[in-house]
Amino acid sequence: MRFFLAGSLLLSNVLGTAVPRAEQKVDYTGFKVLRLSLAKASHDIEAQIEKVAAHILNPGKTTLDVVVSPESVDTVKALVPESIIINEDLGVTLAEEGELVSPDFSASAVPSETWFTAYHPYADHLTFLSDLQGGFASQSEIFTAGTSVQGRALTGIHIWGSGGKGSKPAILIHGTVHAREWITTMTAEYFAWQLLTKYASDTTVKSLVDKYDYYIIPAVNPDGFVYSQITDRLWRKNRQTVSSSTCVGRDINRNWPFKWEVTGGASTNPCSETYKGLAAGDAPENKGLVAQVNSLRDGKGIRLYLDIHSYGQYILWPYGYDCSLVVHNSAQLRSIATSAAAAIKAVSGTSYTIGPSCSTLYATTGSSVDYVDSAGNATYSYTWELRDTGDYGFQLPASQIQPTVRETWQGLVSTLTNAG
Template sequence: MAFFPFLLFIGVLSTTAATHHKSNTHFDGFQVHRLYVNPEDTSVLQATFDSLSIVELNHGRGKNNTSTLDLAIPPSHVEAFRALNLTTTILSDNLGMDIAAEGPLQDYPEFDADGVPSLSWFDAYHAYEDHIRFWSDLQASFPNNSELIQAGQSFEGRPIQGIHLWGSGGRNSKPAVFFNGNVHAREWITSMVSPLHPLIDYCPVPLCRFIDVDFVGYENDTAVRTALDNYDFYVLPVVNPDGFVYSQTDNRLWRKNRQKRENTTEIGTDINRNWSVGFGGDGSSSNPGSETFSGYSPGDAPETAALMKFAQTLAADKGIKLYIDWHSYAQVILLSYGYTCDSFPENIDQQISLARETSARIAQSYNTTFDYGPGCLVLYQSSGNGRDYMTDAAGTEFGWGIELRSTSYGFVLPADQILPSSIEIWEGMKYLWANM
């Protein structure tokens, strides 16, 4: 399925030097439309969209197995877009206002009595350097059962950092649960939800402060204790730090990494098309200007290379039980495979059963519906993605991707939904870990 070349909108107004300024690319007056379309038709429309400087957002699934594609249309081309007479729903009249309403990046939270950053962390989005500090402060608050980890470096030389947590068996004694967040830069909710923040900092304190085995939560909460005793958790909340920083400082809707290539002025490789399994197939692009540019060879994006190496280390040691690549915003649990619609992992029936109940648990808190199924069938074909690599090349029993909220708000999810998103996912994860 075609993804359209992403068009960069270079900001024209300077911003102040404030530490927490957000995105100087302007989306004022951009309309967001949801287009209902057959997958085959999107490639026909691609040239038209290009000529109208339309920004492609997310794919989704409409009623009766139709596909949806969300588009951001610059104000100067709204009339021309309307003249195409396509069937659409307007999701936003002014994307710039949505970004403003998302709120400014907030200062670092206070600490609570346990020495852990307070729940106010979830009241707003935060600058990348504050995420790093947050992981470090969380780790420092339960030092006997956690460590900071690093998996290589980004193109611009930022360490890909995270946390490793373990239970009573001791460090590195159990099969891995491996989480990757924010592979796509603009999917900010993923680095708020994915890093086990829910486990550590959302859960009604102190019940879920389970990381320290001496802690009361570890003794009292069976789900928490079982999960931590059964698995070593490796969480890399922002595997695309360069893109994430760029989405905070320059372009809120940036997706790829920030890799420069020879013989092109286009920047960025889609890290989630750069893995070796299914590399270069349908649902990825060899065009450096595309939103889904795969790179020229598997792992030629340094971030992907680092993650493949890290995964191989886990696989060769205690093995990987569960991998989740966190995305937004289609509200769907994606199982392998994405690169083919014609074959399935051997344990697909068990996977679908687990995903169905995980989805049901997620829905219990706020009625947020999550679809589920093999990615190629339930969303769209995507080749060279991380979950397929984990399944086929790293022996992972459950190689999943989860697209978080929200099909209504898109990438620019209001900050007051960060905590609800964390809570509902926490409920799903508790079920999944106890039953997989």
């Protein structure tokens, strides 16, 4: 995509002036979000839109939400006659999201629920995890699942109950696969926080913790997450380069080594939001995640995999790579998802759409849910797309963090209860 070639080019295009190579934060003041209907558009229209738009927010759908600079609005509207503006000024929405808040960790106590009232810098997320683990050292430990392109450890927390460490089937939960989906970091952390802090006082939580071993990685794309915090709030991919292009980043959720080679569910263009990489599983993040999935599979097995994304409010299951295939345990997956959606809705009315990934949302190849279902032999494998349906998109205001993590937690409790 033209705006995202490299730091200097990026800014000179967006701002229209030459700037030093040192990366500055992308200013989205005045940028609009357009919702485009591609139902009657030609096949190559998405590639053309990608060249003009600053970001495509939900690549693959027939209804595309795209971020467009004020100067490019008319160009995009000429490409796609059916469009509406769903956000007049992204800069205003970003202000509503709130500043990154760095809490006072000096007491080194178990984090309080206040953590879930603001977004935080990446380094603080690591402190959150270690402080939480430190408070429950006899039933948790910090683990890493490989290393990112830029050398950051993919850091998670392993939680177990009365059976002891590693004695039960695995519940594997990933957040922040896509860098800009900040609500997912908070949600994965809330799950870990609830499982540990409520273990002693809540019999439901105790029974769920005693039944499984939990492996929760709140940010499996740390490089992209940091980049989204410092430079471009709407960054999606990792930060891996290719020699053939000045564009940066592979889509970690199109790089898993299962049906990676199938066409139509990812891009071979390094500038695309859904760039699949040069070879199956060639992103360092995927190598680490694949090794962990395989290790859990070969151990006690994976009972449930949950890949947490935003936005759209969906509960999705395999397959992503083929819309005509029906997964062998489709009926159970649907039944569990139906109950989870009802549990979420019961909290504050948030409605989720459920269904197989490809036919419900869009085709995805090399996706995590397909890999963990098929190669990881997980009993249940889901993608959850959290709030909202586009009003705020990825920039969910800080005031919505607690309502979102609380309702999603009820979805998890329901899922775990029914996955037994």
